[in-house]
């Protein structure tokens with residue numbers, strides 16, 4: 001193989017897909033390497049059993065925990081990456097998240113750039129991914145240089161009632177920012193039909209603003225963009241100096257192929273990007289590529305989350321539930337000196353997906369079947385920031401497999417947030433004893449496997465001794481290697497990470513355009 005590309009991008013998710021989209025109009029020759037295929041459009045897309053019970057769209061990959069025990073990670077190898085299944089809650093980090101924040105278990109470190117540096121890219125990301133929201137409602141949100149491109153998705157009656165009850169109780173609920181292509185002013189022409197199978201499901205009608213629909217599909221057929229699916233990058237080769245990536249080694253249809261590009265951008269997801277770099281060790285860089293600092297794979301974060309179903313006597317007939325957010329506990333409060341995190345809604349429970357929770361449901365309401373429980377549940381998602389601890393890390397073994405060692409941080413803050421939710425439920429007619437934790441969103445028995453929000457394994461910074469990437473997300477130690485997925489996060493905040501990955505990809509895209517001009 002001889003062809004030389006201007007840019008090779010590895011991974012087509014939030015980071016890589018968006019970067020490809022951004023660079024395509026430059027006319028540069030781009031190769032997008034994706035290990036998965038297009039996610040099939042099939043009725044199973046919207047069926048809870050195949051999606052949540054059978055894990056139809058989860059990789060068969062095996063990873064290992066700190067004790068060498070195997071588990072199946074909740075990762076998704078498709079064009080569009082994890083965004084094919086995501087809930088499309090597209091939050092900006094708060095301005096304070098870019099600074100240092102004290103937590104019960106340590107410090108969430110400052111980013112080398114500020115909210116103001118990211119703000120224009122957040123606005124551009126919201127435009128591209130058609131984010132619906134009402135700027136100014138969320139009391140912790142930073143300034144917007146432009147309004148959300150679409151009005152917020154409206155609450156259905158039960159959620160509106162909860163929002164009103166919360167406001168009456170002194171809370172400040174807001175409409176959650178959301179990337180679905182719903183046009184409520186013109187429902188007959190709306191691409192999104194507002195259904196109950198969104199968060200955690202692929203969208204059968206391609207109305208979710210995911211990286212495949214928004215970023216990759218519009219590039220198909222462009223003469224300067226080549227997408228190769230089923231192309232798993234195994235390692236990167238360098239020149240003798242070790243400073244330039246000269247070859248991207250791919251396994252495809254059982255064959256070894258090597259591709260060459262002037263610039264290589266990895267965006268395989270935080271764990272897999274670290275895996276590729278660590279598996280690229282040679283005599284020149286025995287600890288792995290770009291890893292003189294020994295930071296590649298370290299500082300793994302994935303949020304300290306809880307999914308909670310609250311059952312009430314009233315029915316909850318909400319179809320699309322992910323419309324409400326509460327950030328009253330995002331920072332320290334007068335009663336607690338540490339941040340607790342974000343509360344939002346998760347996709348509506350349904351009986352099929354709840355099957356694994358049956359014993360607890362029987363305890364709570366023996367007269368109720370699963371259908372009753374699902375009909376009455378209101379479903380919450382609690383996120384507490386976890387810390388970038390060096391010992392929380394991805395390593396690889398001699399066969400190149402991922403090993404994930406994680407000790408959870410900020411459990412006290414997460415438990416406090418759960419306590420605050422229970423108080424909230426009292427204001428909304430759902431007494432605390434009607435609450436149970438639910439696992440089905442993260443269907444796996446091992447919490448480690450719930451790596452939907454993975455980040456941090458190649459953090460950016462100004463000091464090559466303590467970071468892998470510079471502020472343009474270029475590896476300090478290489479001249480032509482970039483990392484543009486959530487690996488670059490020095491800390492993760494307590495809101496969902498995808499919009500920040502998308503905004504950053506647009507920021508890095510701008511830098512690359514200038515570099516290649």
Ligand SMILES: Cc1cc2nc3c(=O)[nH]c(=O)nc-3n(C[C@H](O)[C@H](O)[C@H](O)COP(=O)(O)OP(=O)(O)OC[C@H]3O[C@@H](n4cnc5c(N)ncnc54)[C@H](O)[C@@H]3O)c2cc1C
Pocket residue numbers: 010011012013014015016033034035036074076077078079080081082083085086087088089090091199200231232233234267268269270272276452453454484485486487496497498499501
């Ligand atoms: C069920 C679920 C719900 C979520 N909900 C939300 C939400 O509501 N809001 C939010 O902000 N975030 C959400 N997330 C997280 C969000 O999807 C991720 O943060 C985001 O997609 C990360 O972007 P990325 O570019 O780092 O990785 P990804 O989007 O995962 O992209 C990585 C890509 O690299 C490919 N790849 C991996 N290894 C290789 C290799 N060796 N060679 C070639 N290609 C490779 C993968 O197949 C994939 O396409 C959710 C995630 C899940 C799983």
Ligand code: SF4
Pocket residue numbers: 180181191192193194195196197198199202203204205206207208209320
């Ligand atoms: S709510 Fe809209 S975007 Fe989400 S799955 Fe349904 S149709 Fe698709």
